[in-house]
Amino acid sequence: MHKVNIYKGFERFWHWSQASLIIFLALTGFEVHGAFKIFGFEKAVEFHRNASWLLIGLLVFAIFWHITTGEWRQYIPTTKQLKEQIIYYFSGIFKGEPHPTEKTGLSKLNPLQRIVYLGFKLVLVPMTIISGILYMLYKTFDQNNLVVIEDYPLAGIAFWHTMGAILLMIFLVVHVYMTTTGNTPTSNIKAMITGFEEVDEVEQEGESENKITHPTHEHRYKIKKNTDVSDIHR
Amino acid sequence: MLRNLLFVIVALILALVLVNVLHKDDNYNLKLEELKHKYAIKAIPSVNHSKLKALQKEFKTPQEVTEACLSCHTETHKEIMASSHWNWERASYVEGRGISSVGKKNVMNNFCLGTNSNQKSCAKCHIGYGMTSSRFDFNNARNVDCMVCHDNSEEYLKGASMAGYPDRTVNLENVAQSVGSPRKSNCGSCHSFGGGGNNVKHGDLEVALNSCSREVDVHMGANGMNMECVACHTAKNHNMLGKLYSVSTDNTNRVTCEQCHSNTPHHSEILNRHGSRVSCQTCHIPQYAKVNSTKMSWKWSDAGKLKDGKPYEEEDSLGNHDYMSIKGSFVWARNVKPDYIWFNGTADQYILGDTIQSVPVQMNTLNGSYHDRHSKIIPVKIHVGDQIYDKVYNRLVQPKLYGETDGDSAYWKDFKWDEAVAAGMKESGLKYSGQYGFVETVMYWPVNHMVSPKDQSVGCAECHTRDNGRLAKLTGFYLPGRDRNIVQDSIGLWLFILTLIGVFGHAVVRVWMNIYRNKYEKQIISYENDKPEQ
Numbered sequence: 001m002h003k004v005n006i007y008k009g010f011e012r013f014w015h016w017s018q019a020s021l022i023i024f025l026a027l028t029g030f031e032v033h034g035a036f037k038i039f040g041f042e043k044a045v046e047f048h049r050n051a052s053w054l055l056i057g058l059l060v061f062a063i064f065w066h067i068t069t070g071e072w073r074q075y076i077p078t079t080k081q082l083k084e085q086i087i088y089y090f091s092g093i094f095k096g097e098p099h100p101t102e103k104t105g106l107s108k109l110n111p112l113q114r115i116v117y118l119g120f121k122l123v124l125v126p127m128t129i130i131s132g133i134l135y136m137l138y139k140t141f142d143q144n145n146l147v148v149i150e151d152y153p154l155a156g157i158a159f160w161h162t163m164g165a166i167l168l169m170i171f172l173v174v175h176v177y178m179t180t181t182g183n184t185p186t187s188n189i190k191a192m193i194t195g196f197e198e199v200d201e202v203e204q205e206g207e208s209e210n211k212i213t214h215p216t217h218e219h220r221y222k223i224k225k226n227t228d229v230s231d232i233h234r
Numbered sequence: 235m236l237r238n239l240l241f242v243i244v245a246l247i248l249a250l251v252l253v254n255v256l257h258k259d260d261n262y263n264l265k266l267e268e269l270k271h272k273y274a275i276k277a278i279p280s281v282n283h284s285k286l287k288a289l290q291k292e293f294k295t296p297q298e299v300t301e302a303c304l305s306c307h308t309e310t311h312k313e314i315m316a317s318s319h320w321n322w323e324r325a326s327y328v329e330g331r332g333i334s335s336v337g338k339k340n341v342m343n344n345f346c347l348g349t350n351s352n353q354k355s356c357a358k359c360h361i362g363y364g365m366t367s368s369r370f371d372f373n374n375a376r377n378v379d380c381m382v383c384h385d386n387s388e389e390y391l392k393g394a395s396m397a398g399y400p401d402r403t404v405n406l407e408n409v410a411q412s413v414g415s416p417r418k419s420n421c422g423s424c425h426s427f428g429g430g431g432n433n434v435k436h437g438d439l440e441v442a443l444n445s446c447s448r449e450v451d452v453h454m455g456a457n458g459m460n461m462e463c464v465a466c467h468t469a470k471n472h473n474m475l476g477k478l479y480s481v482s483t484d485n486t487n488r489v490t491c492e493q494c495h496s497n498t499p500h501h502s503e504i505l506n507r508h509g510s511r512v513s514c515q516t517c518h519i520p521q522y523a524k525v526n527s528t529k530m531s532w533k534w535s536d537a538g539k540l541k542d543g544k545p546y547e548e549e550d551s552l553g554n555h556d557y558m559s560i561k562g563s564f565v566w567a568r569n570v571k572p573d574y575i576w577f578n579g580t581a582d583q584y585i586l587g588d589t590i591q592s593v594p595v596q597m598n599t600l601n602g603s604y605h606d607r608h609s610k611i612i613p614v615k616i617h618v619g620d621q622i623y624d625k626v627y628n629r630l631v632q633p634k635l636y637g638e639t640d641g642d643s644a645y646w647k648d649f650k651w652d653e654a655v656a657a658g659m660k661e662s663g664l665k666y667s668g669q670y671g672f673v674e675t676v677m678y679w680p681v682n683h684m685v686s687p688k689d690q691s692v693g694c695a696e697c698h699t700r701d702n703g704r705l706a707k708l709t710g711f712y713l714p715g716r717d718r719n720i721v722q723d724s725i726g727l728w729l730f731i732l733t734l735i736g737v738f739g740h741a742v743v744r745v746w747m748n749i750y751r752n753k754y755e756k757q758i759i760s761y762e763n764d765k766p767e768q
Contacts, residue, residue: 166726
């Protein structure tokens with residue numbers, strides 16, 4: 001076991017700001033939706049709009065970061081080990097079996113996470129953001145007092161925006177719970193806060209190309225002669 | 235780790251603080267200040283009419299005053315005689331009718347019903363002298379009443395049932411020498427008293443506005459801008475800007491808030507955006523009839539009860555008549571929350587002779603709907619009631635209400651509907667079958683006055699709320715905060731709850747299995763240490 005830097009500084013900043021913004025947007029958003037009363041409708045609308053701009057700004061930075069660092073590759077989906085990962089959550093986890101996949105800085109997401117997070121990033125968030133922007137710009141005036149965006153039904157926009165919100169809340173619950181399924185119940189959260197997580201050592205000085213250093217790495221890594229460890233999911 | 239944790243927490247707090255900091259209180263509204271400045275300067279009249287020779291004489295008749303006016307304002311009568319104030323009608327295009335002349339001459343209402351055969355009484359609010367019947371000469375300039383609008387002495391008063399002539403007590407010399415720009419009291423002398431009493435008809439126009447506080451009307455308030463009616467209702471060539479849809483039909487020549495306040499009066503862009511489908515009045519007139527009560531219902535079918543053969547009146551707790559033998563029973567209300575409808579600026583009226591299309595009879599129809607992009611939500615006073623109609627011809631009838639003496643078939647004297655209707659319809663030139671009944675009617679009065687100070691305007695959550703909002707009755711469109719997709723919300727909520735249950739169940743099984751496993755492992759150990767003795 002040794003400590004590995006899994007989450008970079010920006011990544012952690014992005015994750016926690018996004019998390020708090022989404023929770024804040026949910027609170028204000030569902031108040032606007034009429035589900036409960038916290039800030040009062042007027043303030044809730046105002047806060048929701050301001051927070052949404054912050055989130056959009058944050059996402060711009062996050063997208064830039066993902067592209068420039070190549071971290072987007074972490075989200076390339078794979079079916080390898082996917083079944084094992086799912087089965088693990090429904091049976092192995094209860095029996096105290098080890099995770100079928102390992103977490104490294106190079107491959108920090110398991111196959112299930114890859115698919116779910118990719119869906120989060122490519123479907124759920126865009127759906128919510130785009131419907132939100134359309135919602136926000138509904139009946140916009142330009143400088144000549146002309147209504148620019150008018151003739152689309154608000155009910156449809158609201159439907160997709162609410163759909164996004166509901167799915168995000170379900171994601172939130174499952175996501176928070178899943179953080180407890182690490183080596184220890186808090187190890188994942190600690191990693192997301194500090195950036196470091198204790199992981200099983202990966203043998204880097206492999207002598208032969210075919211040597212398997214750890215049984216759980218069997219399907220995941222090729223240890224090459226030049227000591228590069230490459231993720232075979234790519 | 236602590237350092238990172240602190241950094242993250244600080245960053246989050248910063249983000250949330252930013253959200254709150256970005257939310258500022260209202261800035262100084264320069265547009266509003268400019269308007270206040272503009273209207274604070276009251277124009278000094280260029281002429282003092284008391285110094286004019288033409289007016290320094292004794293006037294025996296009001297017509298002589300008119301002649302004196304016309305001796306200087308030689309062509310002004312032409313402007314007056316082209317106006318609807320004079321003609322009591324206005325030609326316009328009406329959907330379904332074509333070009334038609336509509337006005338007090340021919341429309342009906344559910345208050346005092348109509349002018350035909352009652353001109354002598356109704357003409358108290360005609361800017362002319364001597365309208366005793368429908369055969370009034372609208373081409374005689376001598377009969378133009380200049381004083382009713384231009385009297386600044388507050389002495390002028392039109393006599394009751396005197397066909398538009400001034401009361402006999404009026405000192406015409408004083409009035410003639412005082413004339414100037416119309417004041418609230420001039421306009422109010424008719425527009426506050428429509429329907430036979432103060433604030434009966436409009437609900438938002440009444441005598442209290444002549445001297446009220448900003449809370450009652452932010453424009454007219456004596457402790458505010460103290461604006462006159464004509465500040466907004468300007469009158470180029472005596473053609474008054476503005477109209478009311480009890481007698482008007484088309485979307486022209488209207489007074490709008492925007493003519494002064496522009497389309498974007500708020501700092502908040504989201505509020506400005508409301509203006510594309512919500513009229514200013516909707517939010518800025520939270521209630522009407524703020525001082526004196528207004529009539530909400532008038533049942534003519536109750537009229538005619540007599541005590542000892544004589545008509546009588548009863549009053550409600552606020553001192554308003556709630557029963558009059560000559561008129562029927564009324565319901566009054568004060569501080570009324572308006573109703574709200576879609577309105578695109580065009581309307582249709584029930585014109586005497588129209589066949590009844592639906593019950594309650596729409597005395598006026600304000601056109602508009604959510605799907606018409608030119609429609610906006612406006613506040614209205616809805617006045618309901620019932621009134622007499624011809625069962626055979628299926629149309630409302632015009633009874634003769636006012637009469638000088640007993641026995642000339644006027645309802646207010648003789649209390650005989652049959653004779654009153656026969657006389658009224660004869661005067662109107664329409665047939666009457668002789669069989670009458672009472673039919674329910676409804677009339678819509680757009681509420682445009684009694685604008686409240688901005689801090690008292692309607693709050694967001696008064697409409698954007700799930701239950702009992704101001705717009706609860708206005709359905710067919712999506713209103714955030716009020717409307718939702720119930721199927722989506724229910725499925726969403728259940729999915730959320732099921733997820734919580736699933737996660738919780740998973741956790742319980744995990745913990746339980748963990749405890750069980752630990753126990754089992756411990757048992758093995760203790761078994762080793764605690765072998766049963768052989």
